[in-house]
Amino acid sequence: MESERRQFLKTVGGVTLGMVAFSGMAGLAACNAKEVTEGASAKAIPPVTPATTPPAAAQLVALPWPYKKLDPVAAAERAYTAYSNGGCMYGAFEGIVGELKAVAGEPFTTMPTAFAKYGGAGVSGWGTLCGALNGAAAAIYLVHEAKTGGPIINELYGWYGLEALPDYKPKTPKFEIATSVADSQLCHQSVTKWCDKTGFKTSSPERAERCAWLTASVVRYTVELLNKQADAGSITVVHAVPSTVKGCLVCHGKGGALENVHITNQTSCVSCHTVLPASHPK
Amino acid sequence: MESERRQFLKTVGGVTLGMVAFSGMAGLAACNAKEVTEGASAKAIPPVTPATTPPAAAQLVALPWPYKKLDPVAAAERAYTAYSNGGCMYGAFEGIVGELKAVAGEPFTTMPTAFAKYGGAGVSGWGTLCGALNGAAAAIYLVHEAKTGGPIINELYGWYGLEALPDYKPKTPKFEIATSVADSQLCHQSVTKWCDKTGFKTSSPERAERCAWLTASVVRYTVELLNKQADAGSITVVHAVPSTVKGCLVCHGKGGALENVHITNQTSCVSCHTVLPASHPK
Numbered sequence: 423m424e425s426e427r428r429q430f431l432k433t434v435g436g437v438t439l440g441m442v443a444f445s446g447m448a449g450l451a452a453c454n455a456k457e458v459t460e461g462a463s464a465k466a467i468p469p470v471t472p473a474t475t476p477p478a479a480a481q482l483v484a485l486p487w488p489y490k491k492l493d494p495v496a497a498a499e500r501a502y503t504a505y506s507n508g509g510c511m512y513g514a515f516e517g518i519v520g521e522l523k524a525v526a527g528e529p530f531t532t533m534p535t536a537f538a539k540y541g542g543a544g545v546s547g548w549g550t551l552c553g554a555l556n557g558a559a560a561a562i563y564l565v566h567e568a569k570t571g572g573p574i575i576n577e578l579y580g581w582y583g584l585e586a587l588p589d590y591k592p593k594t595p596k597f598e599i600a601t602s603v604a605d606s607q608l609c610h611q612s613v614t615k616w617c618d619k620t621g622f623k624t625s626s627p628e629r630a631e632r633c634a635w636l637t638a639s640v641v642r643y644t645v646e647l648l649n650k651q652a653d654a655g656s657i658t659v660v661h662a663v664p665s666t667v668k669g670c671l672v673c674h675g676k677g678g679a680l681e682n683v684h685i686t687n688q689t690s691c692v693s694c695h696t697v698l699p700a701s702h703p704k
Numbered sequence: 705m706e707s708e709r710r711q712f713l714k715t716v717g718g719v720t721l722g723m724v725a726f727s728g729m730a731g732l733a734a735c736n737a738k739e740v741t742e743g744a745s746a747k748a749i750p751p752v753t754p755a756t757t758p759p760a761a762a763q764l765v766a767l768p769w770p771y772k773k774l775d776p777v778a779a780a781e782r783a784y785t786a787y788s789n790g791g792c793m794y795g796a797f798e799g800i801v802g803e804l805k806a807v808a809g810e811p812f813t814t815m816p817t818a819f820a821k822y823g824g825a826g827v828s829g830w831g832t833l834c835g836a837l838n839g840a841a842a843a844i845y846l847v848h849e850a851k852t853g854g855p856i857i858n859e860l861y862g863w864y865g866l867e868a869l870p871d872y873k874p875k876t877p878k879f880e881i882a883t884s885v886a887d888s889q890l891c892h893q894s895v896t897k898w899c900d901k902t903g904f905k906t907s908s909p910e911r912a913e914r915c916a917w918l919t920a921s922v923v924r925y926t927v928e929l930l931n932k933q934a935d936a937g938s939i940t941v942v943h944a945v946p947s948t949v950k951g952c953l954v955c956h957g958k959g960g961a962l963e964n965v966h967i968t969n970q971t972s973c974v975s976c977h978t979v980l981p982a983s984h985p986k
Contacts, residue, residue: 485818532814536767540845544833546857547968550889551826551833560842563822575828607832608890613966623963681905684895686829697979 483529489565490526491652494645497521501554501641502592505634510609511541513634514557517641518648519564533564544609552609554633554640555582562644566651573657574647576687579607580661581643583689588635590642599632605693612636663687765811771847772808773934776927779803783836783923784874787916792891793823795916796839799923800930801846815846826891834891836915836922837864844926848933855939856929858969861889862943863925865971870917872924881914887975894918945969 501517508516515538522530538560540546541553558578562571586601602619604612613624613633622628650657663686670691674683783799790798797820804812820842822828823835840860844853868883884901886894895906895915904910932939945968952973956965 482814482816485816487816532764534764534767534769534846537842537845539850540841540853540857543966543968545838545841545861545889546850546854547966548857548861548889549965549967549970551838556827556833556838559822559827560819563819564816568821568828571822572828575822575830579827579830607827607830610965610967614964617964617966624966625958625963629966676907681907682896682899683831683892684825684829684899684906684911685831685892686825688830694976 481529481532483532485563486565486567486571487522487529488526489648489652490522491649492518492521492525492645494642494649497645498590498638498642499593502634502638505637508536508539509542509553510633510637511553511557511560512536512538513637514538514554514641514644515561516557517637518558518561518644521645522565530564549610549613550608552582552604552607552612552636552640554637555579555607557637558640558644562648565648570651573659574644574651577647577657577659577661578640578644579687580659580663580689582612582640583607584661584664588632588639590635590639592635592638595635596631597628599628599635605690607689611693664689667691763811763814765814767845768847768849768853769804769811770808771930771934772804773931774800774803774807774927776924776931779927780872780920780924781875784916784920787919790818790821791824791835792915792919793835793839793842794818794820795919796820796836796923796926797843798839799919800840800843800926803927804847812846831892831895832890834864834886834889834894834918834922836919837861837889839919840922840926844930847930852933855941856926856933859929859939859941859943860922860926861969862941862945862971864894864922865889866943866946870914870921872917872921874917874920877917878913879910881910881917887972889971893975946971949973 497517500520501513504516504520505513507513512535516535519530519533519535523533538553538557541551541556544550544553545556555578559575562574562578565571566574583604583606586603588599588601591599600616600620602612602616604615606612606615613629616622616632617624617629620628620632622632647657667688667690671678671683671685673679675681675685779799782802783795786798786802787795794817798817801812801815801817805815820835820839823833823838826832826834827838837860841857844856844860847853848856865886865888868885870881870883873881882898882902884898886897888894888897895911898904898914899906899911902910902914904914929939949970949972953960953965953967955961957963957967
């Protein structure tokens with residue numbers, strides 16, 4: 423947060439109100455058209471005569487950005503559509519941030535959401551964190567710091583692990599989709615549980631549709647939580663850490679005799695640790 | 705990518721070259737100083753007389769942003785320092801993007817890196833994806849699309865799972881740190897393997913220092929890969945998917961008889977699946 427504040431360029435209305443020195447950022451205040459347009463779209467822009475007055479430099483607005491309440495269904499529908507253009511993490515991030523661009527405008531309009539495409543299939547096919555959860559968490563921390571954003575993530579992730587999902591049916595679905603309980607926040611387990619229950623293969627269009635619905639479901643619940651936080655100043659914890667997990671953390675978690683597990687929140691330990699070693703206390 | 709392009713505001717030098725309509729984004733072209741400064745730092749800014757000429761609106765530059773080669777050690781040191789201010793994902797993201805802000809300037813200077821604080825401890829203590837890997841992947845996709853960014857992530861994640869880490873010692877370390885092999889990309893397994901090997905507890909300052917070194921190590925290798933890609937147009941795959949994993953994917957992966965695992969890359973299956981069911985083929 424502090425580094426963001428230090429870099430916050432207080433250039434408003436063409437008037438530099440103040441600027442903290444940032445080593446190596448020479449030329450930042452003066453807009454360099456070549457740099458700004460050097461992205462993939464640069465070739466489409468014809469040369470122009472420079473304006474007499476240099477425009478304001480691109481502005482970094484300090485986080486958290488001011489949240490504006492969204493329609494959960496509109497965000498879910500945007501997420502469902504975006505899934506087809508860049509996968510689950512992009513779908514969730516674009517679902518929320520894209521809606522904020524449309525509803526709240528700046529500073530959300532400065533955020534390029536497409537980088538979130540890295541998170542598909544648990545990041546580039548590695549099967550780790552579900553991309554929808556990854557993208558939703560990223561969006562939550564655009565509008566919240568840890569104190570308020572952490573509890574929202576925790577409720578969202580707890581819900582994801584415990585509920586039968588997907589629970590949002592898009593307005594124009596490709597197929598009917600059955601639900602499953604992931605018992606985990608990992609892409610691998612979430613997908614495999616659904617495939618094992620339904621019989622569909624991972625490369626089937628039905629599995630892709632299931633993940634699109636799931637992305638929309640995650641976005642709808644995230645927006646509901648963000649709206650609740652905006653209205654009430656807090657959320658209701660419905661999906662707390664289960665007592666079974668708390669039991670494991672008595673020894674393995676912080677303050678425990680072993681304290682070798684760097685986890686404070688989890689849906690299940692035994693979903694991976696199906697067999698404990700013979701030496702483990704009963 | 706297409707949605708980014710559509711929203712790309714071609715406002716350069718105060719001259720609107722062209723703008724594609726974006727539903728609900730009224731007032732986007734005209735800079736609204738109140739909106740731009742409505743972040744956490746807004747209260748620190750005194751009121752000013754508006755400039756005669758409205759400044760350029762905040763600009764969304766289409767991805768991928770143009771990478772400029774970085775000093776891997778400078779980025780690693782920045783990551784090590786940032787870790788202390790926001791954890792592993794922020795450390796990695798700020799390590800790379802912060803260096804790009806300093807070395808390349810815009811458009812990187814428009815990216816608020818602090819949102820990446822959500823990824824600490826495998827996202828808010830959930831022990832899923834290692835935050836250093838999460839932040840590094842996000843940075844990679846700021847400067848690469850999937851075709852080139854995917855292979856860089858795959859080599860980075862493969863390296864993380866197979867190598868004895870951390871392998872970067874900061875210039876002013878707090879402790880000496882022993883290495884361990886994570887055999888995984890998950891925070892939980894990575895930390896527990898190190899704790900079990902060294903005897904340190906997860907809440908110890910030595911464990912935090914280990915994760916700070918690891919964040920710096922991830923950033924150094926990521927920058928080395930990005931530089932190699934910039935120089936040669938490709939990277940060398942040193943840490944490919946192990947044959948043991950490929951063996952499992954013959955049946956469980958795409959095209960296999962079961963095809964119930966949505967994974968194309970992985971370091972190990974048996975690190976979690978330590979005991980196979982009796983019915984599993986030998």
